[in-house]
Amino acid sequence: MNKKTSSPSELSSIPKQTGTFLNRELSQIEFNRRVLAQAEDASIPLMERLRYLCIVSSNLDEFFEVRIASQLAQNRLGGDSTALPPSLATNIDMAIAECKQIVARQYQLLNDTILPQLSANGIHLLRHQDRTEEQRAWVKDYFNREVRPLLTPIGLDPAHPFPQVVNKSLNFIVELSGKDAFGRGTGIAILKAPRVLPRVIRLPDELSKKGTSFCLLSSVIHAHIADLFTGREVIGYSQFRVTRNSDLWVDEEEVKNLRQALQSELHSRQFGFAVRLEVADKCPEHLSQFLLNQFNIDRTRLFAVDGPVNMVRLLELINSVTTPSLYFSPFTPGLSPKVHNTDLFARLDKEDVLLHHPFESFEPVVEFIRRAALDPDVVAIKQTIYRTGMNSDLMESLITAALRGKEVTVIVELMARFDEEANINWAERLERVGAQVVYGVVGLKTHAKLALVLRRNESGLRRYAHLGTGNYHPRTTKLYTDFGLLTAHPGLTSDVNEVFIHLTSLTKPKNLEYLWLAPFSLQKEIIQAIRREGAIAKQGKPARIIAKMNALLDESVIRALYAASADGVKIDLIVRGACALRPGVPGLSENIRVRSIVGRFLEHSRIYYFKNDRRHDVYLASADWMNRNLFRRVEVAFPILDSSLKKRVINEGLTPYMRDTANAWELNADGKYRRRKPRSKEGTFSAQLHLARSLGTIGSSNPLPDK
Incomplete structure (x- = not known):
């Protein structure tokens, strides 16, 4: 000692x-450096390295949408949206400087290592200058057929104000010479890329002599942007993307129905105040400054990048290639012998069952709810839902249980960030079949992972519970490490029941014997x-x-x-x-x-x-x-x-x-x-x-x- x-x-x-304490924002950025190190690791398959690059970009998006936005929002509430207190400005400036280092390394790694190595493996992401004459002809035809009909350039003047730009969407700023059709000298146009279009486009195999070729939507538009402005010359342009404040806020103490209030608020997330601007590194400085002024963004939060302004979109490339050697080998979770092909309730009557995901399958948890929904001796099911995704067998089982006349109570957390829409949809479906749905506790997010089943046997009602460290989400249960406990222990299940009573009735919880x-x-x-x-x-x-x-x-x-x-x-x-x-x-x-x-x-x-x-x-x-x-x-x-x-x-x-x-x-x-x-x-x-x-x-x- x-x-x-x-x-x-x-x-x-x-x-x-x-x-005494390390800086929270800088520590969070350090985590992204560790993720970036995975992309730098030559022992990891190429597509997985690209996936890590995309994860870093997604993490940084959320960092700006939430962490940087929240700090800026605090200052805006103080009445001054421009000048920042010295300590806050220093903290933000340090965080942004670190982020810029990471982003620069990301694009260097993408351009100098990963894309060339993918090309050596027959996977080609082609810029305009890389394409053959035949490929350029195909891209031009694709642009005219699939892209151009959906584009609506906006030439800016008093009658054509700067359009609403959606959070993290792909857009272009274009500088034009000459006069418009009415003899006026409007010089700036804005072009929004429709979100319905794929960002990664596969070229026909017959045009790729060696391997498979792709191009980005941004490259397709870049190559033909001049075609959109007949009679005028494009003298400067750049793709750009704006990151906005994405924290939703509703006054839970004032609204009468949180779900309805949140539904109306979801749309506004796309148009929160701007916190970051990304442009191509060749964007003319006066155009980037025009955009900064338009979005009221300080120049320190301008990111000029050598590549697509939204690297996350390269996930579409990852999902389009099936070469096994470029990915981690398939992993099959184990099936616990204690719950596989057994009477689950009979097993839990004898002993607790521990599951370790994703190394062990999450299927026993889904089966726990599925059997409860179908078992005539089960009279009630209660569950918390934080994240569950748009498609969920588990949620379908809860709907089945309600349709079969069981008492189904679901605490749906509507404020689970970026899962609000999915949770609202599930809440509506559950309510339509007669389930009792509540939205947690005002001012608190319900993040506990709990499920409780009440089943009648010869001696009366018995409780069975699942308690977990992770979400009831079909995708993340295959990717996240988590533990789950299935139990019929009287003390544990009694405490779980008390937690549900607290969440639905809003009464003060009793002193729990086992749970914290x-x-x-x-x-x-x-x-x-x-x-x-x-x-x-x-x-x-x-x-x-x-x-x-x-x-x-x-x-x-x-x-x-x-x-x-x-x-x-x-x-x-x-x-x-x-x-x-x-x-x-x-x-x-x-x-x-x-x-x-x-x-x-x-x-x-x-x-x-x-x-x-x-x-x-x-x-x-x-x-x-x-x-x-x-x-x-x-x-x-x-x-x-x-x-x-x-x-x-x-x-x-x-x-x-x-x-x-x-x-x-x-x-x-x-x-x-x-x-x-x-x-x-x-x-x-x-x-x-x-x-x-x-x-x-x-x-x-x-x-x-x-x-």
């Missing part, structure tokens, strides 16, 4: 100074468990905390961890994304290590482990250690009670990630991450590859990279 240098009371009163519930007890229980480890360490006993989550930002929890470190508790944190805790600082956090795992699957599990004088407390949760999760959301952390399942969580969810030398990054005290490398005598170890091989089946041609 390290010698204690500060007392817990001293550490709990650490002033909120710059050196936000916003009421979760943060308090976490801090109490951390402090308990500190007290155990001060008695000279082994004390240990291991926690895995997506983000660590709550200052009170971080201060408690600092205090525990000073008491001698050994603390390991596996934090995928943003982390404000500064590890390895003498006198503050020398007993704390922080690592991040970035691999083929998105690390999404939340696991809290406390040694607790060898009791080995293990909690799984829907909540990260962030202020919003602990106080502005309904979240649940639930204990794993069975000793064999505790070992599974530790041996699958924590221990392999502590050993990882393939996808692990370690956080330094300065906020930078360094990639962990194996010691000279040990081989490279990938936690995800280990779990994929031990719990599922993975092909051998391009498995997860194991360097």
